[in-house]
Amino acid sequence: MHAFASPTPDATPVWLVSPDNWEGVKTSIGAAATAFAERCGFKPKAGRIQLLPGEGGALAGALFGVDGESAPTRDPFAAGKLATSLPEGVYRFANPPHDADLAALGFLLALYRYNRFKSDSAPKPRLVAPDGVDKDRLERIAAAVAFGRDLVNAPANALGPHALEQEAVKLAEQFDASVSMVRGEELLGANFPLIHAVGRAAAEEPRIVDFSWGREDAPKVALIGKGVTFDTGGLDIKPASGMELMKKDMGGAATALTLARLVMQEGLDLRLRVVIPIVENAISAPAMRPGDVLISRKGLSVEVGNTDAEGRLILADALALADEEAPELMLDFATLTGAARVALGPDLPPFYTDDETLAGSIGAHAARVRDPLWRLPLWRPYEAMIEGTVGDISNSGSGGGMAGSITAALFLRRFVDKAKAWAHFDVYAWNPKPRAHGPAGGEIQAARALFELLSERYPRR
Numbered sequence: 001m002h003a004f005a006s007p008t009p010d011a012t013p014v015w016l017v018s019p020d021n022w023e024g025v026k027t028s029i030g031a032a033a034t035a036f037a038e039r040c041g042f043k044p045k046a047g048r049i050q051l052l053p054g055e056g057g058a059l060a061g062a063l064f065g066v067d068g069e070s071a072p073t074r075d076p077f078a079a080g081k082l083a084t085s086l087p088e089g090v091y092r093f094a095n096p097p098h099d100a101d102l103a104a105l106g107f108l109l110a111l112y113r114y115n116r117f118k119s120d121s122a123p124k125p126r127l128v129a130p131d132g133v134d135k136d137r138l139e140r141i142a143a144a145v146a147f148g149r150d151l152v153n154a155p156a157n158a159l160g161p162h163a164l165e166q167e168a169v170k171l172a173e174q175f176d177a178s179v180s181m182v183r184g185e186e187l188l189g190a191n192f193p194l195i196h197a198v199g200r201a202a203a204e205e206p207r208i209v210d211f212s213w214g215r216e217d218a219p220k221v222a223l224i225g226k227g228v229t230f231d232t233g234g235l236d237i238k239p240a241s242g243m244e245l246m247k248k249d250m251g252g253a254a255t256a257l258t259l260a261r262l263v264m265q266e267g268l269d270l271r272l273r274v275v276i277p278i279v280e281n282a283i284s285a286p287a288m289r290p291g292d293v294l295i296s297r298k299g300l301s302v303e304v305g306n307t308d309a310e311g312r313l314i315l316a317d318a319l320a321l322a323d324e325e326a327p328e329l330m331l332d333f334a335t336l337t338g339a340a341r342v343a344l345g346p347d348l349p350p351f352y353t354d355d356e357t358l359a360g361s362i363g364a365h366a367a368r369v370r371d372p373l374w375r376l377p378l379w380r381p382y383e384a385m386i387e388g389t390v391g392d393i394s395n396s397g398s399g400g401g402m403a404g405s406i407t408a409a410l411f412l413r414r415f416v417d418k419a420k421a422w423a424h425f426d427v428y429a430w431n432p433k434p435r436a437h438g439p440a441g442g443e444i445q446a447a448r449a450l451f452e453l454l455s456e457r458y459p460r461r
């Protein structure tokens with residue numbers, strides 16, 4: 001499903017038509033096809049598709065409207081729409097796309113469907129990889145993104161803490177990484193009190209998965225991902241509307257695992273550590289209560305201002321663990337706050353770091369591969385908002401919800417001090433509406449951007 005078709009002389013040509021080249025395309029398709037397209041009302045506008053008839057009922061080609069080079073709305077993934085609109089068959093671009101890599105990747109990403117529970121799946125069109133792209137690399141990226149989307153889309157009854165742990169373990173084993181897990185009551189002995197407190201009310205035990213891969217003396221890079229397989233909010237229960245999508249609250253874990261897979265399958269030269277705290281934020285007698293004070297792995301005491309701010313609690317212990325070996329770079333991913341969506345909407349996740357060079361590099365790579373990210377500040381004056389009344393810090397903040405994504409990031413920062421550089425990504429992990437390069441549902445954000453960054457910093461040897 002994430003693969004290109006092998007080149008064949010009878011692949012159906014698709015012309016990418018913008019106002020800039022329409023006259024030229026008319027000449028290549030000929031007068032009859034032009035007249036037919038115009039008779040059908042075709043215009044060289046972004047998103048328009050026009051099939052061209054051949055002899056004896058055959059399909060001679062297709063026209064696909066794209067934005068001209070100067071259009072501000074130009075979407076380099078636009079060709080993804082072809083994957084969901086063209087009839088079954090094998091196609092090739094008749095003229096080169098503006099950015100062949102992104103157009104081809106857009107097509108592969110658009111083929112994705114979550115069909116684990118669907119009894120039928122419609123046949124799909126296939127594309128011959130355009131000239132000049134690294135076909136295998138694009139296929140590997142599309143397969144990794146599909147893996148991550150599958151995790152996010154899996155309903156919580158199919159992907160609870162045990163199943164998510166198994167997915168992480170399976171991935172680690174595929175690449176001969178060394179894995180360890182701590183589960184249930186053992187979390188207390190191993191000093192993960194916050195992960196235990198958040199997950200102890202659920203039917204499946206809370207746990208942490210920790211795997212390491214790569215040359216031992218290579219630079220250390222740690223990836224941490226929020227693995228809340230379902231977030232009811234806990235005793236501070238969410239309303240039905242707020243709970244609807246909460247199977248995706250392990251989107252940070254899915255992102256970290258996707259990025260880990262990209263790194264391992266590419267064989268980048270780094271020492272990778274992946275730490276995934278996994279819980280279900282459920283409600284039962286042992287549930288943590290508002291007002292409880294917990295002593296974290298790092299020793300800071302944390303007051304539970306709100307049981308629904310569970311993500312930062314489990315991340316606190318996971319970040320503290322990863323920080324202990326002073327990695328060169330530490331990246332965490334989490335569907336952490338509703339406030340991030342209020343600020344930037346579903347498609348533009350905010351990130352936080354104090355490292356100016358890293359921030360610039362993240363922004364540049366994100367823009368280059370069209371995996372958009374936007375920096376927000378670790379605004380120190382708001383530290384006052386996360387001060388605890390009886391504990392050192394509170395997990396909910398006193399700003400009445402103001403600057404909620406920033407105060408969550410400031411909370412996490414308290415658990416990082418040895419890492420040379422750290423960045424936090426408050427991802428949404430979801431497409432509310434279908435996009436050219438993917439259907440509505442689970443989405444992996446930030447992983448492609450960071451894969452580019454890591455590929456540049458730690459190329460394979």
Ligand code: BES
Pocket residue numbers: 231233249306308309310311335336337338339341395396397404428
């Ligand atoms: N998982 C949610 C955040 C979330 C909600 C992400 C909706 C994406 C979409 C998180 O655990 C949460 O509930 N956060 C609270 C924090 C608050 C209680 C301080 C929030 O954002 O409202």
Ligand code: ZN
Pocket residue numbers: 231233281307308309310311
């Ligand atoms: Zn929550």
Ligand code: ZN
Pocket residue numbers: 228231249308310311335336
């Ligand atoms: Zn949550």
